[in-house]
Amino acid sequence: MSDDQSLSAIWYIGALILVLSALFARRPGIGAILRSLIGWAIIAGAVYMVVEQRDTLARLAERFGIGGQSVEGGTTRIEMGPDGHFWARVELNGVSRRMLIDSGATTTALSQATADAASIETSGGGFPVMLSTANGQILAKRATIRSITLGNLHADNLDAVVSDRFGDLDVIGMNFLSRLGSWRVEGRTLILEPADTSEHEAARPSVLDQS
Structure with missing residues (x-):
């Protein structure tokens, strides 16, 4: 048995002892004890499945268009989704x-629902603003995002356009x-690096190939 398995076993045994102690302290009937034990067993099983299948769950997330996103060595890295695009988890x-x-x-664009939220x-x-989209030209309203964070990247007072036509x-x-300081694509990974504020250098973006 590995160290991780030993720790898991100890954790489950300790949790079971606590549950049994709490039940017997109240002296409920046998039926209530069995129902409580079944409920706790279901909860423990669900937690165990989530922990054990975390890699599978991550792959499923990527399958539905949510690529992996991580911060490594001061850069934010985003894996290309199955649709050939890069999807980011962002805080607005x-x-x-x-x-x-x-x-x-050219400009960051938000749905009306996101702007409201x-x-x-x-x-x-x-x-x-008149915008040209795949569905033709639409009208959008101007807005300013007070704070936007993507991984280790942050920007304040970012201009945006908002329309309910974005769905x-x-x-x-x-x-x-x-x-940003720079951004580039290596293989199927988009790498974003923050600007060097000490040198105030302008960003030099490269071409994003999403084909």
Whole structure:
């Protein structure tokens, strides 16, 4: 038995002792004890399955378009999804969202639902923006994202456009990527590096090949 298995066994035995102690301290009937034991067994089994199958669950997540995302050596790395695109886990004003990274989009674009959830207000005045999309031209409202975080990357006061015509799609555009120190694709991994604020260098983005 490995050390991990030994620790797991000790944990389960300790949890069982605590549950039994609590039950007998209240002196319930046999039926209540059996129901409680069955309930705890189901919970323990579910936790065990999640822990043991975490790799399988991660693969399933990638299958449904959610690529792996991690921070390594000061860079944020995103695995290409099965659809050939890069999807990032992003926080907008503290609200978590799944966003498509698109170097072909000039400006970051948000659905109306995401803007509402993250308390991002559109500008009441000024003219709307005309955007060309795969479904034709649409009108969008201007907005500003107070705070956006992707892995170890962060930006404040990022311009964005908002429209209910985007459906449930949220896109990170070039105006965010251009704030980075650099970004590139190696194989099926998108590597994003933060800007070197000490040198105030302009970002030098490369071409994102998502074919």
